[in-house]
Amino acid sequence: MEMAVTPVVGVDVSKKKLDIVLLVSGKAKSKTLSNTLEGYQELVEWLVKQKVSPDSAHVCLEATGVYSEPLALWLHDAGIMVSVINPGCIKGFGQSENIRNKNDQIDAGLIARFCAAKRPPVWVPPPKEQRELKGLSDRLLALKDIRQQEKNRMEAHDFAGQADLVKNVDEHVKWLDQKITELEKEIDDHIDRHPGLKHDADLMRSIPGIGSTTIAKVLGHIGDIRRFGSAKALAAFIGVSPKQKSSGTSVRGRTSMSKIGNNDLRSALYMPGMVAKRYNNLLKTFAERLSANGMAPKAVTGAVMRKLVHLIYGVVCSGKPFDPNFLNSGLAKQDGI
The missing domain is CATH 3.30.420.40 (ATPase, nucleotide binding domain)
Structure with missing residues (x-):
């Protein structure tokens, strides 16, 4: 070479x-x-x-x-x-x-x-406020994971009749609840202190299914979403793009999520995808159509996650909040939603 x-x-x-x-x-x-x-x-x-x-x-x-x-x-x-x-x-x-x-x-x-x-492109460091937000959101997720683990232990101790251990774990869970609440407020205050983050957070919050925790995770790991040339590029970065497997006339594998991308963001979008399937009318219609066509429930959730990414990209880049009447527009039909 x-x-x-x-x-x-x-x-x-x-x-x-x-x-x-x-x-x-x-x-x-x-x-x-x-x-x-x-x-x-x-x-x-x-x-x-x-x-x-x-x-x-x-x-x-x-x-x-x-x-x-x-x-x-x-x-x-x-x-x-x-x-x-x-x-x-x-x-x-x-x-x-x-x-x-x-x-x-x-x-x-x-x-x-x-x-x-x-000759890969030169790395440009994320702004300091983005790096700080990423650290805060990752810490919040860690505390929530620990709380869930402790709740599982408390349930096991309760089943075994170990009252003293139940009380001990319960005290820790209450302490974790307090720290989680404090950290969530700190994250909200951090976003409010930075106009760029707050502007994008307000736009993302208009999408049914997207909450404060997901917003902090997305902004902390991605920063300025506008740096991506398209919604497809953002979806590929996160790893929610469809992956086809076919070759010749004999190999016809099932299309699946690529999962080549940011695993933290992909995990953060799973629960919003589940919620959006039920409460976001636009994505609920989309999910029902996929289910009627025989798509597996887990695959439907993955497709909804991808559409959520497209919506996030759309509201941020357009500067306009989510439009619940988007389903009736010609653009929605053109996009195949």
């Missing part, structure tokens, strides 16, 4: 260390540093020692959440070109190279070769 002249740096990020491979004109050099601010600075110093100007390098790393974001932000602020790649893309690229072994240095080299071959 012919490598571009621009030096590329593949970084495999873990909690404690950074495994680095520098690729220049087909020649690879490796380095391991700590995943700390000191390590980030050492990376720049190491590049200089390798006679590579940091300003001319293209650094690529996988999107691994809390472990990769600080490095990506530091590199961006330092004026270094950085790309944050979907791990699925790296995995597919590795399969194309028929790689059988796996360790951190091999992964770093794979990321570097992907960067050299594909």
Whole structure:
């Protein structure tokens, strides 16, 4: 494979260390540093020692959440070109190279070769208010998950006649309820303090089935929805687009949800999809038509989730609240709703 002249740096990020491979004109050099601010600075110093100007390098790393974001932000602020790649893309690229072994240095080299071959777009960090909203909404979900787990335990203790344990768990559940209420208020206040977030939240809230928790999740993980060129692109990002499986005349698999996208957002849209099937007249009609055509209930919910994404994109990009009479318009019929 012919490598571009621009030096590329593949970084495999873990909690404690950074495994680095520098690729220049087909020649690879490796380095391991700590995943700390000191390590980030050492990376720049190491590049200089390798006679590579940091300003001319293209650094690529996988999107691994809390472990990769600080490095990506530091590199961006330092004026270094950085790309944050979907791990699925790296995995597919590795399969194309028929790689059988796996360790951190091999992964770093794979990321570097992907960067050299594909030249992925430069990463632009989300605004600070979006990153803060994402952290708040993720924390809210974690607390709700813990509360549900505790309620399940309380039910088991009650069935076993363990009154003391029931009381102990109940006290924790009440404490969680208080913290969840406080966090929900903090999220609402955070959105209200930022006009851009509040404007989009108000538009999304007009859609029956979309509540405050889902709004915070969507805005925290996506930010400005207008950056997507179409509703289909947004649906693909979340992973609710239909996936077909057919080949020749013999393979005719059932169309399913792709699930290649943001898993957190997809999970956050499941309950709104269930609610919208019953209480959003537009999507209720859509769901009833799919059910009458023989589509499985779970698949119907997935299709409603996709339509919810289209509605979210529509109200935000148009700047107009949801229109409950949309079903009677020619556009609705044209869109096949």
